[in-house]
Amino acid sequence: MALARLGVNVILLKYGTTSQEIDETMKKYRCNALIYQLSAGQEDPYQLRQDSTDPASYEQHVIFITLGDVTSSSHEVHRYCDLARCEVSEEEKARVLALQTKIQMEDALLAFMTSGSTGNPKAVQVNHFQFVQATLTAYAAHRLTDSSRLFNNRPFSWVGAMGMAINVAAVCGVTHISIDSRASAKDSEVDAVINVIAEEKCTHAYLSPYILYDLVTSTGDVTRQDLRALRYVLSGGEPLPESLPARMFTKIPHVTFVQLYGSTESMVVLSQASSPQDLHDGLFGCMFGCPHVEVKVSAEDGSLVPIGEVGEVCVRGPMVFLGYLNEPSKTALAITPSRWYLTGDLGVMGAGGRVRIVGRDSEKMFIKHATVKVFPAEIELTLSRNPAIQQVCVVGIRDERLFEEICACVVRAGEDSAKAASEEDFLSALRSWCSERFPPGPDGFSLAPKYFLVVGEIPKLSTGKIDRAAVKRQATSVFNP
Structure with a gap:
């Protein structure tokens, strides 16, 4: 967020990206600098090649940030505690404020890397306006208010965390509670996750599907935790089996389960708040479009398919991305001239405008x-x-x-x-x-x-x-x- 306020266009790399992938990404998009977090005591993991023919090579601008000391590094290293105590001169403050006055809503803000599930990862570019609009849409889809306390266990580099959890705190004033995503990946840690949700009196819990499974299969007694403040459990990122919310309701019957659908290119665009009755009526997975989102199901020629038939899900709205960074040909295949984003997902539109995702076109x-x-x-x-x-x-x-x-x-x-x-x-x-x-x-x-x-x-x-x-x-x- 600090870099965004300076007008810097930031590419967020996925958690677990290898040094070779970082090297390729930085050079492909001609980045000027790399900021990377090191664990305490960790050695510099990157033996980055110095390119003497390119004076703007990013290898000359590598900055590591760490909680503790780094054993050895040939690059610039800062500790969080030192940065927090860093004094800024009045001259520097004035320079930052001057930069902020030049930033426009149409300026590039962030580029999220896709997962690569449909080919090589691509950098999804959004500007300030699109990101704020996506945040406001997520705010509504999550059923949040300014007094909500939102728990999130996903890595911050994922669009589901950065776009739909962290920034509802920064933009909308929601309190955001998070833990180390590496800890929550262990099935033995589900009790610790529930403890945090209970102790922090979270009203919303945005959980990965595997955490949901750990929750419903846990031998621990969830009812012993004080979860009276918890009103909504949210999840998404992949199709969810109906058995997950069904079993969750047996352990936490008073909550509402919210299923979310979106992509790196559009962020969240469909959602459904489910109760046990919805599961009984066979409506689980039948989602409505979020506020300010247009949704249609189209045939290959772009025409609308009849109600109840399978077609490609297409969405349009102010949150849809600008395009793939430095890849105009791929952008043209994904976004129509009238700004419809072709998701590549197959769906069926039913009565009342509900949309059910049935798979990907490539599947x-x-x-x-x-x-x-x-x-x-x-x-x-x-x-x-x-x-x-x-x-x-x-x-x-x-x-x-x-x-x-x-x-x-x-x-x-x-x-x-x-x-x-x-x-x-x-x-x-x-x-x-x-x-x-x-x-x-x-x-x-x-x-x-x-x-x-x-x-x-x-x-x-x-x-x-x-x-x-x-x-x-x-x-x-x-x-x-």
Whole structure:
């Protein structure tokens, strides 16, 4: 935020980015400087090459910030405590104020790096106006007020944390409570997370899907914590199984569950506040557009598809990004001349304008015969309702006769594993369960997965989203090597 007030265009790198990826990103976007946080006692992790032919090379402007001392570094190092005590001269203050008067709402502010789930990561550029508008939209989608206390466990470099948690504090006055995201990634730490939410009297908890799972499967007694202040539990970033909020309501029945949908390019644009009754009525995952957001579901030629049919979800509004930094050709493919952002996600618009996401365009599977399209999210939604399944990812396996067959990669739920049921018995019961829920269609073929692969963990990208390409490679190596 301090850099933003100086008019600096900042590229936020993803948590866990390697030194090689940093090097490539800095040079691709011709950055002038790198600011990086080091852990106490950590040595300088980057052996950055000095480019003597480029006097503006970023390697000459590397600054490390740390809580403690750095063992060794050839670059400039500052400690947080020293920066906090740093005295600023009146001359420097005047220079900063002069810079701030020159900043316009249309000036570039931030560039978020995408996850790379649809190809190489891209830098999503937003200006001051778009970022403030996205923050105000998130404020409404989160059901926040100026007296809210919002807990967030996501890394600050993620758009879900920076755009939808931190800045509602900076722009809207909401109190923001956070913890080290690396600690919350351990399933054994869920009790500590709940303790923080209770002790800080948080009214809203913005939790990653894996934290939700840890919460509902925890053997600890959540009811012993004083969670009376907690009114909303929010999550998003990937399709959520209906079983998560259903099991959450059994432990914290007084809260409302808010499902959020968005992307790095648009931030949050759809949301749904769910109660147990919504789950009973089959409305979970059917979201409304957020304030100031236009939503449509389109065919490949840009025309609207009929209500109830699958098409690409497109959104438009003041929060949609400027474009991909230094990549005009990719920008032109993502944003139409009339400023509709083509999300690449497939959805269905139902009665009353509710939109249900059914998958990504790149995840389409043509199964049984070339005219039938099966979307992974639809199969995953059904499978996620099986109490013996913790997580599932559906991919296509090449088949000479039918083009592709359906394969479900599943992680068994902890409760089921505790029963020590053999994998053979588990799969037999699962196939029987599927036969009842996936009856043959008009063409005589069932949509029940032909293949099941039981895994201990489903591969994830650095953002926490499922790495479907890795899952597909893993399944193919087993069933169609």
